[in-house]
Amino acid sequence: MAKKENKTNAMRILDKNKIPYRIKTYECDEFIDGIHVADLNGDPYDQSFKTLVTVGKTGGYYVFVIPIDREIDFKKAAKLVGEKSIEMLHVKDIQAVTGYIRGGCTPLGMKKQYPTVINESAKIFNEIIISGGKLGIQIVLNPEALAKATEAQFADVTTG
Numbered sequence: 619m620a621k622k623e624n625k626t627n628a629m630r631i632l633d634k635n636k637i638p639y640r641i642k643t644y645e646c647d648e649f650i651d652g653i654h655v656a657d658l659n660g661d662p663y664d665q666s667f668k669t670l671v672t673v674g675k676t677g678g679y680y681v682f683v684i685p686i687d688r689e690i691d692f693k694k695a696a697k698l699v700g701e702k703s704i705e706m707l708h709v710k711d712i713q714a715v716t717g718y719i720r721g722g723c724t725p726l727g728m729k730k731q732y733p734t735v736i737n738e739s740a741k742i743f744n745e746i747i748i749s750g751g752k753l754g755i756q757i758v759l760n761p762e763a764l765a766k767a768t769e770a771q772f773a774d775v776t777t778g
Contacts, residue, residue, distance in 0.1 A: 626751030627717070627727030632759065635767050639759040642747065646754040650721065652686030655756070656747075663687040666747045667740065669723045671716055671732075674701035679715055681725050681734040683748065683764070688737070688776040695775045699733055724749040724757070725768045734770035736761060741772055 625633070632639050644658050656666040663686055670682045670690055680699045682690055696704045713719050716728040725734050725748070740746050740761035748764065750757045765772060 628751035642756040671707040672704040684737040734768045
């Protein structure tokens with residue numbers, strides 16, 4: 619009998635929506651940042667994206683998907699989501715809010731579908747790389763398909 623493939627919530631959502639994707643794996647026992655993961659896999663930084671979860675002054679949560687070597691522009695991001703200000707969600711709260719752990723957080727399949735923004739730089743690629751919902755797993759997919767699956771908008775939310 620064939621071994622059942624372990625699917626993450628993110629993969630199940632993509633399957634349900636018939637969105638094509640590929641899986642990449644890497645060796646990892648604990649959190650390592652996206653730059654180290656890209657270096658391990660030989661992936662370009664501008665095509666590799668991290669998922670940041672923020673909280674606004676109103677208490678609302680917002681998800682931003684940005685290149686791993688870029689920083690979020692909190693002013694631009696807050697304005698875009700209609701908040702006076704936003705800040706990073708504290709690491710200790712990530713799992714409670716998203717259902718994912720640090721380093722395995724992906725915009726797909728969180729406990730709730732929070733307003734999501736994908737940095738507009740993703741649109742120049744046919745495929746981008748995001749976390750697969752678990753340490754050691756990444757998903758490679760079309761950015762427009764990711765936006766559709768997460769009801770995300772594209773906007774410039776990085777510094778510089």
